[in-house]
Amino acid sequence: MFDDPNIIVGLEIGTSKICAVVGEVGAEGALNVIGIGQSPARGVRKGEIVDATQAEECVRNAIVEAEQMADVEIRDVYLGVTGGHLRGFNNRGVHPVVSADREISADDVQDVIKNAKAINLPAQNTVVHAVRQHFFVDGQDGVTNPVGMLGARLEVEMHVVHGITNRLQNSIRLVKGLQLEVDDIVFNGLASSLALLTCEQKELGALVIDIGGGTTDYAVYANGVIRNTGALALGGDHVSNDLGHGLKVPLSRAEKLKKESGSAVVEENAKGRTLTITNELGLPLRVVNVEHLQRIMSLRLEEIFEIVAQDLEQDGALDYLRAGVFLSGGCARIPHVAKLAERVFQMQVSIGQTNSISGLKSALDQPEFNTAIGLAKFGSLKARKQGGKSSLASGIKGVIGKFIQRS
Amino acid sequence: MKTKGHETVAAENPRTRSIHVIGVGGAGVILADAMNSGEFAGARFAVIDTDAQSLAASSAAVKIHLETKLLRGLGTGGDPERGRALAQEHFSVLQSACEGADVVFIVAGLGGGAGSGITPVLARAARDAGAIVFAFVTLPFAAEFGRREQQAREGLEQLKAIADGVICLPNRKAVKMIDENTPILETFRISGGLLIEGVRGVWQLLVRPGLIQIHFEDFCALVRDRHSESAFAFVEAGGPSRSRDAVEKLLAHPLLDDGRALAEADAILVSVTGGKDLTMAEVGRVMEQIGRHRNRAEIVMGAGIDPEMKNSLSITLIAAKNATPKVEQLDPDNADGAETPESSRRRRGDAPSAPSLTLAQREQLVARHSGRGRREKSKMLQTQLPLAIVSKGRFDKSEPTIHKGEDLDIPTYIRKGVPLN
Numbered sequence: 001m002f003d004d005p006n007i008i009v010g011l012e013i014g015t016s017k018i019c020a021v022v023g024e025v026g027a028e029g030a031l032n033v034i035g036i037g038q039s040p041a042r043g044v045r046k047g048e049i050v051d052a053t054q055a056e057e058c059v060r061n062a063i064v065e066a067e068q069m070a071d072v073e074i075r076d077v078y079l080g081v082t083g084g085h086l087r088g089f090n091n092r093g094v095h096p097v098v099s100a101d102r103e104i105s106a107d108d109v110q111d112v113i114k115n116a117k118a119i120n121l122p123a124q125n126t127v128v129h130a131v132r133q134h135f136f137v138d139g140q141d142g143v144t145n146p147v148g149m150l151g152a153r154l155e156v157e158m159h160v161v162h163g164i165t166n167r168l169q170n171s172i173r174l175v176k177g178l179q180l181e182v183d184d185i186v187f188n189g190l191a192s193s194l195a196l197l198t199c200e201q202k203e204l205g206a207l208v209i210d211i212g213g214g215t216t217d218y219a220v221y222a223n224g225v226i227r228n229t230g231a232l233a234l235g236g237d238h239v240s241n242d243l244g245h246g247l248k249v250p251l252s253r254a255e256k257l258k259k260e261s262g263s264a265v266v267e268e269n270a271k272g273r274t275l276t277i278t279n280e281l282g283l284p285l286r287v288v289n290v291e292h293l294q295r296i297m298s299l300r301l302e303e304i305f306e307i308v309a310q311d312l313e314q315d316g317a318l319d320y321l322r323a324g325v326f327l328s329g330g331c332a333r334i335p336h337v338a339k340l341a342e343r344v345f346q347m348q349v350s351i352g353q354t355n356s357i358s359g360l361k362s363a364l365d366q367p368e369f370n371t372a373i374g375l376a377k378f379g380s381l382k383a384r385k386q387g388g389k390s391s392l393a394s395g396i397k398g399v400i401g402k403f404i405q406r407s
Numbered sequence: 408m409k410t411k412g413h414e415t416v417a418a419e420n421p422r423t424r425s426i427h428v429i430g431v432g433g434a435g436v437i438l439a440d441a442m443n444s445g446e447f448a449g450a451r452f453a454v455i456d457t458d459a460q461s462l463a464a465s466s467a468a469v470k471i472h473l474e475t476k477l478l479r480g481l482g483t484g485g486d487p488e489r490g491r492a493l494a495q496e497h498f499s500v501l502q503s504a505c506e507g508a509d510v511v512f513i514v515a516g517l518g519g520g521a522g523s524g525i526t527p528v529l530a531r532a533a534r535d536a537g538a539i540v541f542a543f544v545t546l547p548f549a550a551e552f553g554r555r556e557q558q559a560r561e562g563l564e565q566l567k568a569i570a571d572g573v574i575c576l577p578n579r580k581a582v583k584m585i586d587e588n589t590p591i592l593e594t595f596r597i598s599g600g601l602l603i604e605g606v607r608g609v610w611q612l613l614v615r616p617g618l619i620q621i622h623f624e625d626f627c628a629l630v631r632d633r634h635s636e637s638a639f640a641f642v643e644a645g646g647p648s649r650s651r652d653a654v655e656k657l658l659a660h661p662l663l664d665d666g667r668a669l670a671e672a673d674a675i676l677v678s679v680t681g682g683k684d685l686t687m688a689e690v691g692r693v694m695e696q697i698g699r700h701r702n703r704a705e706i707v708m709g710a711g712i713d714p715e716m717k718n719s720l721s722i723t724l725i726a727a728k729n730a731t732p733k734v735e736q737l738d739p740d741n742a743d744g745a746e747t748p749e750s751s752r753r754r755r756g757d758a759p760s761a762p763s764l765t766l767a768q769r770e771q772l773v774a775r776h777s778g779r780g781r782r783e784k785s786k787m788l789q790t791q792l793p794l795a796i797v798s799k800g801r802f803d804k805s806e807p808t809i810h811k812g813e814d815l816d817i818p819t820y821i822r823k824g825v826p827l828n
Binding site for chain 1: 799800801802805806808810815816818819820821823825827
């Protein structure tokens with residue numbers, strides 16, 4: 001029970017809600033979701049913290065709820081990050097093979113990865129992820145493990161996600177302020193895709209779009225590796241805001257209308273239909289045209305999809321998506337949203353399902369939790385990688401180290 | 408083609424003006440001949456020169472050969488004094504040539520003896536005959552520097568003092584429009600063509616049926632008493648983006664000094680003419696663009712339809728600038744005493760005693776002159792108002808989400824202009 005290394009927690013500080021998912025890594029390394037905690041978020045705009053005090057309280061609530069549900073003590077988390085400042089791009093590293101027999105050694109592979117990571121970033125930015133894609137040996141594409149191969153020139157493609165350091169630090173500091181350790185930060189789009197996609201889908205090529213409250217994160221997998229990622233500071237909040245503006249209702253009411261009568265496409269029967277908004281006493285306040293409501297929503301969501309499609313089209317990534325598009329996040333709940341996305345992307349679109357993870361059925365069915373589940377999954381994958389190496393000594397050292405850190 | 412238009416106007420409008428076009432000097436004769444085609448039908452053409460040869464080649468209806476024994480058939484020999492003396496001598500002949508005209512267009516190339524000498528006298532003769540006088544003159548090329556340049560300047564000053572409007576084409580500017588390798592004959596033809604375009608622009612104002620009419624009085628008030636050069640330009644463009652193309656051409660026009668003339672002008676006259684498919688939006692676009700480039704100028708605008716123009720649009724623009732103080736020092740030695748009081752009065756900036764000016768117009772003119780200072784000041788004080796105040800709601804204070812220059816926090820339906828009725 002005490003500091004169980006098999007317990008992995010994903011924490012997502014979202015714009016509309018803060019969500020902590022507790023996962024347990026089974027004997028075979030599979031993740032089992034055993035607890036979930038959530039709290040409506042305050043002090044977060046567009047995926048970034050604007051009021052640390054309020055946000056901290058919400059994070060604490062979510063963590064406490066998750067602890068109670070899973071009956072564990074949470075010490076460290078994998079933290080999801082997002083925001084409009086995050087960028088993803090592909091970088092290529094080159095290394096000449098100098099050994100006499102032209103055999104590529106493990107050292108050569110280390111060197112080429114090092115070269116690929118040497119990226120010219122603005123001083124204020126840091127790298128969130130540098131994910132290896134494929135190796136090229138003398139221009140030959142698709143090599144996954146070049147050690148032992150012969151070649152003169154070794155290249156590697158890396159996908160790099162970077163963001164502004166200070167803004168990333170804001171959420172890390174907030175979590176650390178709660179006496180929690182941050183194991184790693186993970187880009188939300190990446191986490192969602194980990195939760196949703198199977199290996200087969202990654203191999204075929206798939207796009208995951210996570211439309212949350214304040215941000216839209218997306219990631220493209222092709223040939224089993226990450227090809228593109230991106231974050232837009234657009235989300236469900238914008239939909240509600242548009243509704244509030246267009247229908248001239250307060251934001252809270254707009255939010256409610258969005259959930260109750262919203263649709264991503266204008267429904268056939270919406271024409272001329274009206275809704276009467278009542279106050280708490282049941283007296284009618286005003287009448288809202290359902291067609292307008294759905295049109296405003298449709299336009300905003302369509303625009304979000306179009307921006308993603310444009311970004312991907314520039315990189316030519318749209319041609320790789322043979323498994324189709326998967327939607328996630330709170331906006332995936334909007335009726336007909338897949339139909340709208342299908343119209344924009346001209347390919348099959350479905351609402352993502354967390355198939356590769358077992359556990360609480362209630363959590364796995366809901367698109368809002370995908371990111372947090374993906375964070376836990378990221379942790380489990382990382383733990384598995386390091387798992388073999390960890391010995392008793394290092395384990396004890398780690399525990400003592402953590403004690404020292406926390407005291 | 409304009410004949411038809413003119414005749415219809417003549418039929419409908421009993422106040423149709425009779426227009427005389429008079430070419431003076433070698434260049435003027437050639438230009439008048441070039442204009443004496445179907446386009447300017449309805450005008451009476453006359454040519455005046457001291458050189459019998461150039462007159463003989465002309466097709467104009469009236470040819471006036473000014474000659475005395477003094478010149479021995481050699482013309483003025485490039486001396487404007489001789490030209491002037493000669494014109495004074497034949498003042499009554501000139502006057503009779505302008506008899507019955509409401510408007511006289513004088514076309515001349517300044518710099519030579521006949522052009523610089525005769526033109527001012529002719530202008531006064533025409534005014535004495537009761538006509539409104541417009542002079543369209545060219546100034547010499549840069550290569551003709553020295554005496555001709557000086558003579559042209561003097562002639563221009565005198566002309567400005569007398570004529571109701573002077574529109575001048577400095578050939579040195581026109582050269583910029585012409586390819587370097589153009590033969591000299593062609594160069595003269597092109598610069599002449601430019602001047603004719605200017606005449607055509609004014610002509611069209613007078614005879615075309617205007618949808619948005621520029622009153623001739625407005626036009627007179629615009630060009631009169633601006634004792635400086637009026638810059639003019641005439642452009643034509645076709646195709647779907649014709650209004651934009653035309654404005655682009657206009658602003659690139661060398662005679663407008665890359666649009667600087669617009670910025671410096673005190674008054675701008677714009678006439679937009681198009682085929683039957685001319686839209687208000689196009690006129691609006693043109694005016695908006697021009698309006699953006701002017702500084703303090705007031706704009707007189709007109710729009711007209713020419714059924715012959717299909718898919719194309721033409722803009723005639725005349726930018727007039729107020730007198731600069733240096734007019735005073737350039738003192739043209741007046742050979743004629745009768746001219747002095749009038750021209751000096753004009754130079755002082757008083758309202759002119761032109762016979763065509765009614766009391767109301769005079770008041771208007773005075774008001775315009777005195778009101779300019781105040782208007783300028785108020786214009787400077789005007790602040791820029793935000794175009795559309797769209798509340799961004801909950802994103803009002805957060806960092807805006809800008810994608811390709813668009814603020815995505817503003818509701819999509821507003822940015823896309825989708826109406827909700």
